[in-house]
Amino acid sequence: MTQDCPTVFKLSNQAIGFKNQPIFSNLSLMIKQGEKVAIVGTSGSGKSTLLNYLYQCRSVDVAYCPQKSMLVDTLSVYHNIYMGILNQHGFFYNVINLIRPFPEHKTRVEQLTRRLGLTGLLFKSIDKLSGGQQQRCAIGRALYQRLPIFIGDEPFSGLDPKQSVELLKAIKEQHQTVVVALHNKEMALNQFDRIIGIKDGAIAFDTPATEVSSEQLELIYHRIEHSE
Numbered sequence: 001m002t003q004d005c006p007t008v009f010k011l012s013n014q015a016i017g018f019k020n021q022p023i024f025s026n027l028s029l030m031i032k033q034g035e036k037v038a039i040v041g042t043s044g045s046g047k048s049t050l051l052n053y054l055y056q057c058r059s060v061d062v063a064y065c066p067q068k069s070m071l072v073d074t075l076s077v078y079h080n081i082y083m084g085i086l087n088q089h090g091f092f093y094n095v096i097n098l099i100r101p102f103p104e105h106k107t108r109v110e111q112l113t114r115r116l117g118l119t120g121l122l123f124k125s126i127d128k129l130s131g132g133q134q135q136r137c138a139i140g141r142a143l144y145q146r147l148p149i150f151i152g153d154e155p156f157s158g159l160d161p162k163q164s165v166e167l168l169k170a171i172k173e174q175h176q177t178v179v180v181a182l183h184n185k186e187m188a189l190n191q192f193d194r195i196i197g198i199k200d201g202a203i204a205f206d207t208p209a210t211e212v213s214s215e216q217l218e219l220i221y222h223r224i225e226h227s228e
């Protein structure tokens with residue numbers, strides 16, 4: 001039961017946003033260890049702003065998969081995935097491993113690429129991959145960090161539904177707590193424990209996925225049409 005688990009994020013009446021543009025003025029939110037949370041809302045509603053804030057709150061425990069993947073185009077899948085753990089090793093270890101991969105990392109990254117559906121692409125450079133393959137590589141970078149929390153900002157947007165579910169399964173196996181922004185309502189309803197709907201700079205609903213109706217979700221995406 002996650003109710004009895006430690007709290008991993010707790011925001012109380014928090015203002016979140018940018019210098020001259022607050023996005024949330026009074027946000028309260030608690031996420032417990034072990035929860036699998038989907039964040040939904042229209043484009044521009046503040047999902048990325050919130051996820052980035054959560055990441056900043058405890059970056060050492062979070063494998064973060066932002067919308068702009070920050071992969072290095074000219075480097076290979078292997079190198080881009082390994083880069084996720086650069087901060088876990090010393091400078092010389094990293095340099096040697098990047099020039100001549102240690103067998104331990106090569107084996108583990110290769111196993112991971114199979115799970116990601118990137119078999120045979122280990123040493124292919126990122127700029128030679130499709131958008132979806134690049135996205136899977138970015139997820140691989142997060143998975144390779146083996147951190148307790150995964151935060152993903154639309155990590156499946158370029159993937160087909162089957163791949164998305166498979167990758168989410170891998171993410172759930174690797175990370176205790178999962179917080180993901182997505183636009184796929186079916187996935188939010190079927191694959192997560194809890195759904196947080198964001199609208200007009202506030203949480204419109206925060207409900208167990210089994211209790212969220214598709215009407216509630218539709219409402220989140222409903223735009224008010226202004227007429228003169």
Ligand SMILES: Nc1ncnc2c1ncn2[C@@H]1O[C@H](COP(=O)(O)OP(=O)(O)OP(=O)(O)O)[C@@H](O)[C@H]1O
Nearest residue numbers: 018021023041042043044045046047048049050067
């Ligand atoms: N660096 C920034 N400086 C100022 N305002 C920003 C900045 N980044 C985003 N915004 C604004 O903050 C609001 C929320 O943006 P955010 O990217 O969090 O939305 P989102 O829900 O993630 O959207 P999408 O689904 O399109 O990714 C938007 O109005 C956006 O214009």
